[in-house]
Amino acid sequence: MIPPVRPGRLRLALGLVAVVVANLPLGTVYAYSVFLRPLEAELGLTRAALSFVFGTAVLGFTVGMNLGPLLYRLAPAPVLVAGCMATTAAGMALAATAGGLLQLTLGYGVLFGSGGGVAYVLLLQGMNLMMDEAGAGRRGLVNGFIVSLYPMGAMIGAPVFGWAIAGWGLRPTLWGLSAALAACGTLACLLIVVAGMRFLRRAEAAAPVAHAPAPRGVFLKLWLVFFLAAAAGLTVLGQAHAMVMAYGGAAGLALAATTMITGCIAAARIGGGFLADRFAAPVVMAGAHVLALAGDLLLLGFPGPLVAVATLAMIGMGYGIVSGSTAAAIGVYWGAARYGAIAGRLYVAWCVAALTLPVVAGRLFDLTGGYHGAIAIAAAANLAGVLVAARLPRREAAQAAA
Secondary structure: OOOOOOOOHHHHHHHHHHHHHHHHHHHHHHHHHHHHHHHHHHHOOOHHHHHHHHHHHHHHHHHHHHHHHHHOOOOOHHHHHHHHHHHHHHHHHHHHOOOOHHHHHHHHHHHHHHHHHHHHHHHHHHHHHHHHHHOOOOHHHHHHHHHOHHHHHHHHHHHHHHHHHHHHOHHHHHHHHHHHHHHHHHHHHHHHHHHOOOOOOHHHHHOOOOOOOOOHHHHHHHHHHHHHHHHHHHHHHHHHHHHHHHOOOOHHHHHHHHHHHHHHHHHHHHHHHHHHOOOOHHHHHHHHHHHHHHHHHHHHHOOOHHHHHHHHHHHHHHHHHHHHHHHHHHHHHHOHHHHHHHHHHHHHHHHHHHOOHHHHHHHHHHHHOOOHHHHHHHHHHHHHHHHHHOOOOOHHHHHHHO
């Protein structure tokens, strides 16, 4: 029997470029806030209704991530990714022609959200399988880089959308995003063909291969560590501008801080993967929660605009490091073959986090006119994150448990 040819460096590079090309436009979901005022003016919708659309996109993304692993055997990798990207492009086209809440929710929330979630988990699975078969090192760094692509996409998309809306209006901008999704999806599929990316090993493609059950205790602890970091981090992502102003910052400082914090989160996700290649994932995650906790305590003790900027950056970086190291930990604890399935289940924590502390923080602001209570809750969450992360097994113990 001739052993399978391992993917070479060129194929790995092409596979990674395909992941980048597809995920950057999908990451513009984090730049949704740019569309809020234009959508209010164009469709006459309330801020609450538009928040519902974004919540639907988050839920659709999570559902899509969990559906993705069920599709591995239905079609070759390029066909599956093409279908996902076509769905997102169609969803954005539907949003561009929306006349009300229902069509906007269906297009942006359901189609764009779920199609993006399926594509995201498929590409994560394919890239991890390629690295595993090639025996490539620095997998944590690569996974950290991949999970950083969404905030990177938002950093690129937000100023481009603002410029396009000012120059051409809301609907042409949404049409342009639809065209970008279609073009990037086409290019990504071509690169996937050349790279030879698959979502199953050759033996698994012919027949399912039995796997040892996931260590439930490890999964629950990892889920909780990710949830606690994401709850605080997503509050920062969604409300950084308002939080800086609530602590006395000027509008210019708040805008600059929002852009800077998004960049910090993207860099921290890469850093989290990089650190997970060199240290045990529990150590990296506990350290990330300590960093965020230090920021929480700093702002609670010394409230002010500049301290708020520093604190929000520290909370965001803590979330980013946990996100990047979690992506690396999946491969350590469960292996490449199960990467997509486990990632989809873990991202439920991200969805739940988006619906908890960010909502509570907004409600507390309505009641008190400030974010002191939200920061106190974030401090408690980060402290809990340190304690739970410390109970995760190290690399050797985790592999034995799996």
